[in-house]
Amino acid sequence: MAAPQFEVPKLSDTAYTDVPKVQEGSMGHIKAFVAGQGPQEFLGYPWQLGDDWKERALDRMGQVLKKYRSVRVFLDACVHCGACTDKCHYFLGTADPNNMPVARQELMRKVYRRYFTLPGKIAPWLVGAEDLTKETLDQWFNYYHQCSECRRCSVYCPYGIDTAEITMAGREILNYVGYGQKYSNEILGKVQKIGNNLGLPGPALEDTLAGLEEDIEMDTGVAVKMPLDVQGAEILFVTPSADFFSEPHVESLIGYAKVFHAAGASWTMSSHASEAGNFGLFNGNYETMRKVAMRIRDAALQLGVKRIIVGECGHAWRVAYAFWNTLTGIGYGGDDPFSVELQKQLDPRYKQPTHICEYTWDLIQKGVLKFDKSKNDHRVVTFHDSCNVARGSRMGDEPGGQFTIPRNVIKSVVNNFHDMAPETIGESTFCCGGGGGVLTDDLMEVRVKGALPRMNAYNAVAQERGVNFLALICAICKAQFTKVVPYYGFDMSQVGGVHQLVSTAILLEQD
């Protein structure tokens, strides 16, 4: 695990990242580790390419095109206008033309045309249709793991083509032929067998939480609890398992617990559903995504909770906000007996699910939480909008609530806040560079280079405004930035969570 050798891009003099001169094939050497027998078989996929890989790939492609009409529309609709070319953080950081969203999609589009459109079947040379070869399959594996499915390019596409869906379809086909990615697929096994992406078993979770309760009491003198598997609690809280394990993630976990404590809430976490994240989304497999989401529904039913609140995790919030409805009936719409039961059980006065930032902001507005903002005076804070929250979900009742609510929370607990350049935040936010299943050591070069646009924007506010803290609401962003900011000359302690800031400033009444 010696540090990988590659050239770290230079920071620019402004908040913006210049469009690089194209370097053909500059990232052609990248190859994520391939999933082995164990994880592949657990997910129901082969683990080696068979002689019939091509037939299987085309077969799966046909099924995907039927099941997801969107994929067919996206493959058909592109007119190669080029609006997306310079919008991808991976292209800006690597200069590899295959990382232009249009070109990355073209790797699949050319095969689609060849086998699924009439002109491509008859006269492939006229319409840019090409046979599916092993070389193309290898390129899929390479470049569909140099896309974090962040959907920034989609914002600028005049047709609204969602490149992430092409990447997801690509990964699903790769899995189906036995060419899966080790990182994501190992995690999808662990979450289904043990209950979280880390593989943290119940007793270890219990021990970890007990230790954190001790720490908080030592720090504050207040007995803040970290309840687990409490039958009849009002709130089920699900959060990424990294919050139990890592720095700086755990600082936000402590923050959530303090908020619940200050609000006098009846809450619990679950050892069965000790993971908010759902890598099924990254792989583009609806059934896997459903199985992972089901654990949360099962825990909600079993514990008899009335509300479900989700911690700081970008894609978890997208899955919860946009997919739980149809995946598991937790929102509304499910009409199977379990969904009906859950509907009766959940309290209709609250948004189901609720984001922890919505919950905290609501309490702040009601005057329930008290803060001493000066405790954060050593920090000058900026906020990085996480891609899946920014472009795949909402918070609150107003358009853009997913942008204002986390900022409102931050401004309630710190005195010094500055936003980064407008084209790099909000709906136009740049991905951290580690999302969508890219957050693995074997893709470190992709991660470091992909972080360049965000690092340029951060560097600008650091230089001009003295910003020294990058506030986040996503476990992947936290892990990614902790690892990559040192490559750009920043200390990893500048990276942390929004509820870490809340945790620093909140005033708890002594028992």
Added chain:
Amino acid sequence: MPMVDIAGKTVEVDEEGYLVNLADWNKDVADYLAKEEKVDMSENHWEVVNFLREYYDEYQIAPAIRVLTKAIAKKLGPDKGNNKYLYELFPYGPAKQACKIAGLPKPTGCI
């Protein structure tokens, strides 16, 4: 998976050099893995590695960073019970690098 010879014993490691079978671990193997990581093992490194193995025996997972820092504070003194000190010992990150030397599986997830 690749096989490597360490002090007369053949052991299997994965693509990143993590031991495939926990039972293959011994001090020679740890020294070999540390060398691969360019970590010069001192007594303090061993304290961390030994704690990781004890914890893993009990819980089948590496300890969370807070659990680890607390345990190290107890053994080596409060000034060493922090993330910064652990990064000094294991520059690539205590969770991954120390686990590797301790022969434990690589922690996965958003970490």
